[in-house]
Amino acid sequence: MEIAKPRQLQEITLQPEAADRVDGPIIMAVAGTVEAERFSVPLHRHGRGQLMASMRGLLAVDVGNEHWVVPASHTVWVPPGHLHTVASHGVFQGWSVFVAECACLSLPSRPRTFRTSALLREAVLRAAAWSGDMLDTAQQHIAAVILDEVRFAPAEALGLPLPAEARLMRIARAFITDPSDGRDLDAWAAWAAVSPRTLSRRFVQETGFTFTAWRQRVRLLRALEMLAAGEPVTTVAMDLGYSTTSAFIGLFRKAFGITPAAYRRSL
Numbered sequence: 001m002e003i004a005k006p007r008q009l010q011e012i013t014l015q016p017e018a019a020d021r022v023d024g025p026i027i028m029a030v031a032g033t034v035e036a037e038r039f040s041v042p043l044h045r046h047g048r049g050q051l052m053a054s055m056r057g058l059l060a061v062d063v064g065n066e067h068w069v070v071p072a073s074h075t076v077w078v079p080p081g082h083l084h085t086v087a088s089h090g091v092f093q094g095w096s097v098f099v100a101e102c103a104c105l106s107l108p109s110r111p112r113t114f115r116t117s118a119l120l121r122e123a124v125l126r127a128a129a130w131s132g133d134m135l136d137t138a139q140q141h142i143a144a145v146i147l148d149e150v151r152f153a154p155a156e157a158l159g160l161p162l163p164a165e166a167r168l169m170r171i172a173r174a175f176i177t178d179p180s181d182g183r184d185l186d187a188w189a190a191w192a193a194v195s196p197r198t199l200s201r202r203f204v205q206e207t208g209f210t211f212t213a214w215r216q217r218v219r220l221l222r223a224l225e226m227l228a229a230g231e232p233v234t235t236v237a238m239d240l241g242y243s244t245t246s247a248f249i250g251l252f253r254k255a256f257g258i259t260p261a262a263y264r265r266s267l
Helices: 009-014 016-021 101-106 118-128 137-152 166-177 185-191 196-207 211-228 233-239 245-256 260-266
Strands: 026-034 040-044 049-063 066-070 074-078 084-099 112-115 159-161
Touching (some): 026 137, 049 118, 066 074, 101 137, 118 137, 166 211, 196 211, 211 233, 211 260
Antiparallel strands (some): 049 074
């Protein structure tokens, strides 16, 4: 089993196809810090699986028709062949593992997010420190642990489903761009030249959320990004269009089980 030598995180993130030249179940594991306020990788797909997570900062991942904002407590799994984009918010410290296509056959076939176990984190960080071209017996066991953690971890949804219908997608993209937009359903329907009844019905059919609940989810996911970037809780609440800071704190706690201030400290 061969493995490439570790590289600096930003290099391998921005040039992932370089890893495809190496054989073995774990093609490459890397960990590091990106000091820029934001880095992004445009839409792409590749012939191996990718496992990625942050230890500090926030990842935003678009995969298929979903937008995921992933806090440091969770890991993203993207199987081979799935189009996706990746971006960070704030100074980012994290890791990524590339898995050979043949080793992905027994792993989940759909992209997913799941809670990062201490075992997975430590195994990846150990793998990222490997410097040889061949794995010894102990390293092979660590590689197997990483794959088992992906195989058996229960999925936890952090996604934001996007509608497929063109007019609804136009509304969704506009609101994601500016989550503070306070227009009601009737105003959005008029803007997109669709009837309010159709907008309401199709949104539930295509996303599983009512339009109001979907907008709330957009705001909360954007709040995670802003908190990771160091914005004060009151600023986040006001910038996202909440009537009061306490209303924002209550909704955030209900959704994530933690207050915004405690979440920011956890980063």
